[in-house]
Amino acid sequence: MSITLRDVHKAYGRTTALDGVRLDVREGEFFCLLGPSGAGKTTTLKTVAGLERPDAGTVEIGGRDMRDVEPYDRGVAMCFESYALYPHRSVYDNLVSPLRSPRHRLPAAEARDRVGAVAELLGISGLLDRSPGQLSNGQRQRVALGRVLVRPARAFLLDEPLSHLDAKLRQRMRAELKALGAVRRTTTLYVTHDWVEALALGDRIGVIRDGRIVQTGTREDIWYRPYDTEVARAFGRPRINLLPGVVTEAGDFRSADGALALPLPVRVAAGTGVLVGVRPRDVSLTGGGHRIAGTVYVTEVLGRSVEVTVRIGAQHLSFVAARGDAAGLRPDDPVRPAVRPENLLVFEADRPQCPGRRIEQR
Ligand SMILES: Nc1ncnc2c1ncn2[C@@H]1O[C@H](COP(=O)(O)OP(=O)(O)OP(=O)(O)O)[C@@H](O)[C@H]1O
Numbered sequence: 001m002s003i004t005l006r007d008v009h010k011a012y013g014r015t016t017a018l019d020g021v022r023l024d025v026r027e028g029e030f031f032c033l034l035g036p037s038g039a040g041k042t043t044t045l046k047t048v049a050g051l052e053r054p055d056a057g058t059v060e061i062g063g064r065d066m067r068d069v070e071p072y073d074r075g076v077a078m079c080f081e082s083y084a085l086y087p088h089r090s091v092y093d094n095l096v097s098p099l100r101s102p103r104h105r106l107p108a109a110e111a112r113d114r115v116g117a118v119a120e121l122l123g124i125s126g127l128l129d130r131s132p133g134q135l136s137n138g139q140r141q142r143v144a145l146g147r148v149l150v151r152p153a154r155a156f157l158l159d160e161p162l163s164h165l166d167a168k169l170r171q172r173m174r175a176e177l178k179a180l181g182a183v184r185r186t187t188t189l190y191v192t193h194d195w196v197e198a199l200a201l202g203d204r205i206g207v208i209r210d211g212r213i214v215q216t217g218t219r220e221d222i223w224y225r226p227y228d229t230e231v232a233r234a235f236g237r238p239r240i241n242l243l244p245g246v247v248t249e250a251g252d253f254r255s256a257d258g259a260l261a262l263p264l265p266v267r268v269a270a271g272t273g274v275l276v277g278v279r280p281r282d283v284s285l286t287g288g289g290h291r292i293a294g295t296v297y298v299t300e301v302l303g304r305s306v307e308v309t310v311r312i313g314a315q316h317l318s319f320v321a322a323r324g325d326a327a328g329l330r331p332d333d334p335v336r337p338a339v340r341p342e343n344l345l346v347f348e349a350d351r352p353q354c355p356g357r358r359i360e361q362r
Pocket residue numbers: 012015016017035036037038039040041042043044193
């Protein structure tokens with residue numbers, strides 16, 4: 001079922017949690033809502049689930065206005081970050097209990113199969129006889145997620161369901177979660193503050209900030225066409241380089257100290273203050289493109305690659321080089337890394353409280 005939010009507002013006392021959220025999750029889509037703590041992610045989910053009422057705006061599920069529909073009748077299954085399990089029941093009973101409720105009752109054998117499949121996926125098959133008190137936080141979180149996924153639902157609402165897992169398990173679960181039949185078939189609204197997770201899972205991603213969705217798009221949209229400098233900074237590590245300067249009469253970029261000049265891929269009025277965005281993986285010591293003369297500032301080994309930071313006058317430019325290419329580089333060594341102009345992103349300069357917007361070719 002599709003999920004549509006139109007201009008949803010929600011305040012708690014003086015705190016505005018949602019400030020006109022517009023969201024359109026398509027039927028069967030895996031949609032990631034990404035944003036920092038306090039951005040309004042959980043409130044958005046609760047509003048869809050019917051656990052919070054919007055002060056203004058509408059929520060539709062499957063094209064139907066949910067205004068007068070009780071949470072229980074919305075047909076959505078929600079997993080909270082703080083997981084509620086029955087402490088005195090076994091893991092198996094916790095998992096199967098949604099399938100014993102009048103609404104979702106399944107024949108015992110079918111319920112057992114379904115629980116078995118979900119437990120297998122979540123790697124908790126060996127824990128079915130234990131009680132929640134005998135589990136680690138990560139295991140408890142997986143049981144809570146399992147309780148959601150066993151249920152037939154019109155939509156899954158998942159709030160950071162992998163946050164308590166260690167990095168390795170999280171990575172594995174990410175892949176498996178998306179492969180689960182029920183998830184593939186069911187519209188899923190997934191909340192996270194982890195950009196890697198959003199890029200890995202989301203058919204589309206909505207970036208939320210201060211109770212508003214600032215950008216919705218595919219991972220390519222968000223990566224190559226970020227709405228503003230803050231979205232650009234949120235995705236990718238090492239972080240995107242954002243170099244301040246002005247546009248010259250010739251339409252090129254020049255840093256304030258004149259040490260760095262770059263051709264721009266878009267036409268911008270001369271004199272405009274801009275930030276040029278350069279992703280660290282779009283700079284190369286060996287590839288073609290516009291060469292930039294600088295000196296090595298610092299190098300840091302990242303496994304098989306090396307993060308090299310180069311000083312160009314007063315600016316720093318960081319990039320990722322193959323270990324072989326960066327071997328032997330020492331501070332103050334001259335280098336001439338290259339960047340292709342078509343990979344540069346151009347933003348308006350940041351203003352207080354207002355990240356610079358990306359400038360598009362018109
Ligand atoms: N029950 C509540 N009472 C008062 N303020 C609340 C309540 N729930 C949320 N808020 C406030 O609303 C804003 C949005 O909160 P929300 O929990 O939706 O953010 P979030 O993006 O899910 O953050 P996190 O990742 O930290 O859970 C925050 O400023 C929060 O403090």
